[in-house]
Amino acid sequence: MPKMRSKADLPSKTCTVCRRPFAWRKRWARVWETIDTCSDRCRDQARRARRAAR
Template sequence: MSGSAPSFRGNKAALPSKPCKVCLRPMTWRKNWAKNWAEVKYCSDACRRGKAASHG
């Protein structure tokens, strides 16, 4: 595990989170979302596909 970022010490509570637009579950920040975190709206591909069926 020596390849992990030096600033992250396993404290997931310190990471930002926001609710998914479809299922409203909290999404925690992920490294692969770092460049576009502001545009992330869905927690998964399933929620992205189900956005038309949502009633919100």
């Protein structure tokens, strides 16, 4: 039986929008290096900020 990992053992990053830490998720395995926001809400907020900066 595989050993269970705790969340503390997983890699984490800090969200570029809200500055909160967030942990690695299995669905992000292929794109972990490109992830910079913790949620859809933060991602949308970052997009709005980039559009407003144009």
